[in-house]
Amino acid sequence: MTNETEPRQRECQKLIICTLSFSPIIIMAICFAVWRPILVPFPLQVVKMLALHISDDNQRRLDNELRLLEAEWKLYEMEKQFGQQRCNKNEDRSGKDVSWLTVMVSDGFVVPALVLGHSIQTFSCHKTMIALISGNVSKDTQKALQSVGWETRLVEEMDCNWMDAKVGGDRNSGLFGRPLGHRIKGTHTRFYAWNFTEFTKIIYVDADYILMTNIDELFQITEHFAAVPCSRPGVLDLCFNAGLLVIKPDLKTYQRIMKLWRETTEKDTCPNDQVLLNDFYTPGGWKAIPYAYNIRRFVFRPLKSFHYACCRPQKPWIGECRPSRKEAKAFAGPIITVFDMALVFWRNLYEALQKYELEDWWRSTSFFRPTQEFPIASNYTCRLND
Ligand SMILES: *[C@@H]1O[C@H](CO)[C@@H](O)[C@H](O)[C@H]1NC(C)=O
Ligand SMILES: *[C@@H]1O[C@H](CO)[C@@H](O)[C@H](O)[C@H]1NC(C)=O
Ligand SMILES: *[C@@H]1O[C@H](CO)[C@@H](O)[C@H](O)[C@H]1NC(C)=O
Numbered sequence: 001m002t003n004e005t006e007p008r009q010r011e012c013q014k015l016i017i018c019t020l021s022f023s024p025i026i027i028m029a030i031c032f033a034v035w036r037p038i039l040v041p042f043p044l045q046v047v048k049m050l051a052l053h054i055s056d057d058n059q060r061r062l063d064n065e066l067r068l069l070e071a072e073w074k075l076y077e078m079e080k081q082f083g084q085q086r087c088n089k090n091e092d093r094s095g096k097d098v099s100w101l102t103v104m105v106s107d108g109f110v111v112p113a114l115v116l117g118h119s120i121q122t123f124s125c126h127k128t129m130i131a132l133i134s135g136n137v138s139k140d141t142q143k144a145l146q147s148v149g150w151e152t153r154l155v156e157e158m159d160c161n162w163m164d165a166k167v168g169g170d171r172n173s174g175l176f177g178r179p180l181g182h183r184i185k186g187t188h189t190r191f192y193a194w195n196f197t198e199f200t201k202i203i204y205v206d207a208d209y210i211l212m213t214n215i216d217e218l219f220q221i222t223e224h225f226a227a228v229p230c231s232r233p234g235v236l237d238l239c240f241n242a243g244l245l246v247i248k249p250d251l252k253t254y255q256r257i258m259k260l261w262r263e264t265t266e267k268d269t270c271p272n273d274q275v276l277l278n279d280f281y282t283p284g285g286w287k288a289i290p291y292a293y294n295i296r297r298f299v300f301r302p303l304k305s306f307h308y309a310c311c312r313p314q315k316p317w318i319g320e321c322r323p324s325r326k327e328a329k330a331f332a333g334p335i336i337t338v339f340d341m342a343l344v345f346w347r348n349l350y351e352a353l354q355k356y357e358l359e360d361w362w363r364s365t366s367f368f369r370p371t372q373e374f375p376i377a378s379n380y381t382c383r384l385n386d
Contacts, residue, residue, distance in 0.1 A: 066334070072303065073333030079213060080122055087125035098201040098219045099128040101193050102150075102209075105157040105186030106134075110141045111317035111367055112208040112308065115345055117148035118352035119211040126216060130196075132189055140361060147356045158188040160270035167266050188261070188273045193247050194254035204245040208308040208315060210345065215293060215304055224248045226287035228294035238283050242274040243307045244294040246287075256280070298338055306341050313338045316345040322372045325350055 032039065100120055104113055113131060120129055131150040133142065134157035142152050156162070160183050193204045201219045218226070225247060227240035260280055264271050271279065292304040297312040308315050316322070319342075323331075328346035335341065353362050362368055 069334035069336065072301075073335065076212060076333070083123055083214060084125075096126075096128070097199050098126055098203075099130050099196070099199045100124070100126065101130050101132065101190075101196070101202050101204045102207045103132045103186065103189045103192075103204075104134070104137055104141075104145075104207055105159075105189060106136050107138050107141045107365075109207040110137075110144060110365075111349065112210075112315070112345075113145060113150065114148050114352050114356075114358070115348045116205065116207055116209055116211075117145070117150050118348055118355070121149055123211045123214045124216055125214070126219065128199075132192055134186060134189070140364070144358055144361050147358060148352060155189060155192055157186040158191060159183065159186050160188070160265075160272070161185075162188070163261060163265050163270050167262060184272070188276075190242070190245070190273060191254065191257055191261075193245065194249050194257060195251065196249045197251055199249055202245075202247045202249055204247060206243040206307065206309070209243060209294075210306050210308070210348065212303050212305055218246050218289070218293065221246050221287065221289070223287040224250070224253070225281055225285075226289050228291055229288050232291050232298075232300060239274070239278045240281075240286060240288070241294055241296070241307075241309075242277055243296070243309055244305070245277075246289070299335060299341065303335065306344075308341075308345065313342040316342045317349075317367055322346065322369065324375050325373050 102113060102116065104110070117129060121127070127149060129150050131145050131152050132155045133145075133152050134155065136157070137152075145152055190204055193202050196202055201221075203218055225245070227242070227245050229237060230239040230241050231237035257276070257280055261271070261276055264276065264279070291300060292302045294307050295303065295305060296307045296309040313319070323343055323346055325346075328343055328350055331340070331343040331347050333340075335344065353359050
C-alpha cells in the first residue's frame with residue numbers, strides 16, 4: 001500500500017461512521033416528516049382531553065351532590081307524610097315517661113315554638129311536649145301553643161336578674177360593680193328540666209329549633225347528660241351548646257346546679273346558663289353527641305335538625321325580610337344554603353297554621369305582615385342582601 005491510499009481510506013471510514021451515527025436522527029427526521037400530522041396534534045389532543053375531563057369530572061361531582069340533596073329532600077317529604085306510620089308498629093316506644101321540653105318567657109318566641117311543636121308532631125313518636133311558660137306569656141299565646149300539642153306549665157322565670165335579687169341586690173353595681181353584659185331574659189329557666197323527675201328522660205330544646213327527621217334515638221341515651229359540642233367537627237372547642245340537652249332528671253343534680261349558680265354569683269358575677277352548665281359538667285363529664293343534632297348557622301349533613309340560633313340566617317320571624325306565603329309553600333327543595341332553611345321555616349309555619357286551625361290567631365298577632373305575606377309582587381330579597 002502506498003501512503004496516498006491510506007488517508008482516502010480513512011476519510012471513507014469516517015464518512016460511513018458519520019452517516020451511521022447520524023442515521024437515527026435522519027430516520028427520526030424522516031419519520032417526523034411523515035408522521036407530523038399525527039405527532040404534533042396528538043399530545044395537544046391529550047392535554048385538551050385531560051382538561052375537559054377534569055372540568056367534566058368536577059361537573060359530574062357537583063351533579064352528583066345535587067342528586068344526593070334532591071334525594072335527601074324527597075326522603076324528608078316522605079318521612080313527613082308517612083313517618084308516623086312506623087310509630088305504632090315500633091315496639092321501641094320504650095316508656096311513655098319521656099318528654100320534650102322547651103321554655104318560653106314572653107310571647108316573642110311563640111312562632112318558632114309552633115314550628116318546633118309541629119316538627120315534633122310530624123317526626124317523633126313521643127308526643128309528650130311540655131312548654132315551661134312564665135307569667136308574661138299571654139293567654140292567646142298559651143292557647144296557640146296548646147293547639148299544636150304543647151302542655152303549658154307555669155313557672156317562675158329564672159335568669160341573672162332573678163338570681164341577683166335572690167342573693168341580695170344588684171351584683172353589677174356598687175363598689176365591685178361588674179358590667180351587666182348581654183343578658184337574655186329567662187335563659188336559666190331551663191334548669192327546671194332536672195327537677196322533672198316524673199320523666200326518665202327529657203330532651204330540652206330551645207324554641208327556635210326544628211326537627212328535620214325523627215331523632216327519638218336520643219331518648220335511648222344511657223348517660224345522665226348529653227349535648228352537642230359548641231363547634232362543628234374539625235373546629236376545636238371544648239364546650240357544648242345549650243340549645244339541645246338530653247337530660248336524665250334528678251333532684252340532687254338540680255339542687256347542685258342551683259347551688260353552683262348561687263355560689264358563683266355570690267363570689268363573682270352571674271354566669272349565663274350555658275357557661276354555668278359547662279362549668280358544672282366539666283370537660284369529660286358529658287356525652288358529646290353528633291353535630292347533626294344541633295346544626296347552627298350553616299347547612300351540615302346529615303341534616304337531622306336546625307337551630308335558628310344567632311344570626312345566620314337571621315331569626316326568620318324577627319327578620320325584616322320574609323318570603324311570601326306563596327313562595328314559602330312553593331319551595332320544593334333541595335336545601336343548599338341556610339336561606340333555604342328560612343324558607344323551610346316559613347313553609348312549616350304556614351302548614352301548622354292550617355293544620356291546627358291557627359289562621360285567625362295568626363292574623364291577630366303582631367307577627368302578621370300582610371303586605372309581605374300576600375304581596376302584589378315578589379319581595380323576598382333575603383338571599384341578595386347577605
Ligand atoms: C315580665 O313582665 C314583668 C312585668 O311586666 C317585666 O318586669 C319582666 O321584664 C317581663 N319579663 C320578660 C321576660 O319579658
Ligand atoms: C320540683 O318538683 C317538685 C315535685 O315535682 C315540685 O313540688 C317543686 O315545686 C319543684 N321545684 C321547683 C323549684 O320547681
Ligand atoms: C316589601 O317588604 C317591605 C318590608 O320589608 C314592605 O314595606 C313593602 O311594602 C313590601 N313590598 C311589597 C310589594 O309587598
